[in-house]
Amino acid sequence: MTTAPLETYTLREGYGTPLVLLHGFPLDHRMWADAAAALPGEPTVVAVDLPGLGASPLLGEPASIEASADAAAAALATAGITRAVVAGLSMGGYVALALAERHPDLVAGLGLVDTKSTADTEDARANRLRIADEATRSQTVDAVLGMPGVMLGETSKAARKHLTARLEEWIRGQRPDGVAWSQRAMASRPDRTHVLEGFSGPVAVVVGEEDAITPVPEAEHMAAAAPSAQLVQVPGAGHMSAVEEPAAVADALADLLARSSV
Template sequence: MTIALNARDVGEGIPLVLLHAFPLSSAMWLEQREALVPRFRVITPDLRGFGGSVLGDDEPSIDAMADDVVALLTSKGIERAVIGGLSMGGYVAMALCRRHPERILGMVLADTRAGADPEPVRRTRLRMADQITADGDVNVLVDEVLPRLVGPTTFRQRALVYGRVRGLVRAAPPRAVAWAQRAMAARPESFGVLRGMRVPTLVITGAEDELTTEDDARAMTDALPNAELMIIPRAGHLSAVEQPELFNQAVAEFVSALAGPVESC
């Protein structure tokens, strides 16, 4: 069953839904809300279990997370929206296009990948999920995930940004983190979905992203019939947090161009 997601909904105009990264919450979109609200209706939900959203009892599934987002749109009377997702949010956005293509006006896929997890990555996710469940805390994320969430430039030169990301990781609820790790480990590849998409898509990646690389971004761009690629310099996996001005400018230009009629997925 779907979960009623907690969400911030501010501004007017084209609806822009931004789906957060793992293991953060909609709090990561602070700079996007401030910069984009004067031009668009910006909706930033907490995906199930994170922030102010409950987890529920469903089996771990990215598809379930996508269905939650569609239920949120329906509750707000929104027929179609631009769906943006970063990292895990990108997985949810691609699942949404597979399951509910008629609801998508355009896509922003940031620091994410269309491929399923390679077996070593899948095993690592499941190991972390088991450890977090056993320990009842997210310390393993601080040790193993946090160092790779931002790029070396941010780590060296933006102590406040790194500290903010560290705080968001530490605040992640253990049950939701374990659930999401299992959901991501089980997700299918999405290249077939991308090849069938017709809506415009903006693919973004940080030049210093080690988790989802420029090669991953180019593979998605090549698979999409109507896509453009932006590489953000001096940013790692959380490009929207590390270089918000460049990220916001790219997204604003992309969404503004969707004001005319476009196809569905």
């Protein structure tokens, strides 16, 4: 199946090694807007809509994170980006690790935000396939509309109530087939801890202290695996740290950019 390239968005035009941002599920590039705006200095920042989400086309079968990574690399090449610091939140982190494995020349540094390098448990995989089937059957995204309740940390749910509505709005705009494809792609991904062990560039592992989906021990596992990782824990944030505490995540990514350009 031939498809149009994934959509890329230049969020900032600046200098030096570009920062590429990959979003989480079931969202799109908009989740990075506040963190990109908060980045100090004058970096170039490009965000990608992953397959079937936002304005990007769906890819063919079988659904896989590897296909997402290859499509992202192709879209970035079309945008003139052949070397970048790549940061992904959650599903975006799964794609970032696959990029580091399959397109090592592209990845100058890795930002792994509220994500994990391990594969799913059998229960988690079965749950994803159930949600994919439900989205396909109903042709709605109803099966994932409740996700903001677990994506946001307790602090945000109490003190930043507007974020629940913002996430719901972003989720409502997604395609059911894109939601299903993404879930099946995530279900099929392998453990990529070995990619971190072999990655020689700088790594930032960022995690909201209240992340209930990819909690702090997953971040500690990644930081221990990567030779040059720095672990940043973000107080008052859950799984959507880049949306909940964008300035803190921006600072961590700015530090990663600085470490990647020396």
